[in-house]
Amino acid sequence: MDVIKYKKSRKGLHLALGIVAAFLVLIFFTWVFSNKNQPSLKRDTLRDAVVTRQPFTVEVAGSGHLVAYGTGAVVSLSGGIVRERLVRAGAQVENGDILLRLENPDLVAEHEDALNDLYARRAQVEAEKLQLVTERTRFNSNLQRAELELEEKASELEAKEQLFKSEMPIISRLDYNRVVVEKKLRENTLANEKLLLESFEKSYKAKLSELQYSLNTLENRAARLQRRVNDLNIRSPEAGIVQEVVFHEGDNVNPGQVVLRVVNTEKLYAVAQIPGYEIDKVQVGQKALVRINQENFTGQITRIDPEVKGSTVDVDIELDELPNRYRVNTLVRATIIVMEKTDALVVSRPANSRENAVNNVYVIQDNYAERRAVEFGIGSINTIEILSGLESHERIVISDLTDQVKQAERIRLR
Template identity: 25%
Template structure:
């Protein structure tokens, strides 16, 4: 019987393949590195973030211009209204949008009552002037009569003096009696007294006539003032433009019945424009008259100064007025929209970083980039501008931080950036 070959078989144990020394060392270092990195990150980073989705900015030193952005519109600095001077029917000589010159008649008010009153007062003035002329004639007549009386008294005085001299000579020559002499002396005294009274009466009469004439003249002057005032009012019925510009809004209809001091239309002075800006209420206490304002009207940059600040707040906004520093501004229109930047303060050589959503967290923390980690760091911020925020503590120049919104970070102490 032939035996099988099982007795001839032998079990051969295969020897394991050995790696090359260099490759074995590389694999070992990689394992150690990844293990250590995983252990480090697991201890310090609670979540990982894609770095491409973040906004980063470096802390730097420079000049920070503290400003506030605002929007507004162009308004006319001089936009007067035309008012009705009296009650009546108005006729408008212009339409909205028409160009007018200063002094041009833009509307007329028809007032029959005022015209009638003027005619009555003019008639009264004419009557008083006639009375004054009559008084002057009567005064001249009375003055002539008084002069005649005074002259007659003078003649009688002269005659009495002659008779007295004749009587004195005659008594010396014993041509007349003592009684005739005494009569001549009495006649002279009587003539002197008559002349003296005539002089006083003439002076008193002249003063009386002068007073009466002055009174008549005062009445005429007073009536003349009444007529002049009515003429002025009638002249004002033709309403003239107070400025050169365009007609804005018509506030009444043509041929409408208007009352005294009722607004008729608005004029817009095209040579005097200002900017009206709406500023957030939070900046109200920082605003001041004379601050520099940079305005952008379309593609044009204009500089102005803050000229007025409203004392009240509407819809959490404060209304301000800006006066342009130059008057040769073209292509601007009433109510044209614009944007502006009010320069509140200029700080030099300060630590600052670009503004971002991280300020929504209050500006107390920031995530500083250290390698592939973003470490949560406490910071202190100062004043802010439209583009930058001042850093007071917690960061140094050259540090890079995340300025994106931190809401998705869940207040993590550290972030792994991948």
């Protein structure tokens, strides 16, 4: 019995060993098959980066140039032929300096005719005013005489009435009635003189207004022509530097044409061309660093152009301080600070990563890189903020991977 049991136990041992060996072979082939389907990359061909927590600044940069406030255009208010050009491009001028002299004989003659008409009309107006004053004096004299005659006749009537109404009338009724009638006539005369004077006063004021209006019309015409004659000397509207002279001696200039450009170099601002795909980050009021000829100047955004020109957008930057040695169109390099954080979770920007969106990245662990969904925030050219999905000190792949590799959940690193 003991011998038989011993043989059976050896057969069971062999069976168990066979099962274990088969299981190991199955695991081996499964591992081999899975490794064949799993992409692998050489570690030294990949670029990676470590997640860190640090101060984070997002900047947007662009090139541009210096611009003067205002157009600097000097417009001719008169027309004529350029007789003399007193300045050239680059000349320093002060406010009120004569830049060009025009000549226009027809305009000068028209102004002289206007002055002659004005002087003649002034003399005529003075004569008509004197005549009106004389007539007014006559009407007033007639009124005063009528008042005195009425007063005199009233006194006479009062005396006649006492004599007629006494117990023994001294005068006849006929004589008394005559004085009553004469007083009534004097009253009517006074009333008529008052009406005549009131009517004259109304016409007097209207006539004076008419005379003054005709005189003002000629004065305004003469003054307007005088300004046009004065404007034949084209002056600088402000202190600055002559940027461009459009017309030269002998050229014909029409009113309203730009003849020169004078820019005030004491107050310039920068215009930077920012890439259109980054303009959404830029806001009015943000700080900017402007580099001009190896010098740095601070400023802030004052305007963002509403249109895209080519692939960029113009952004105006008001400089805090700028020496007046710089000129219009000097090239600048502007860096706009769109965000500053003293503590942020950041990483070097992976290839083709999208800001403010969830991205798939590969996190390196030992000899593998596993795909993980990570939410990125705002980013700069080389760095991007991590909102969720990664922790400090984790390492990720930042190389640009092929579409086939990106399909894998896991990448083996050799």
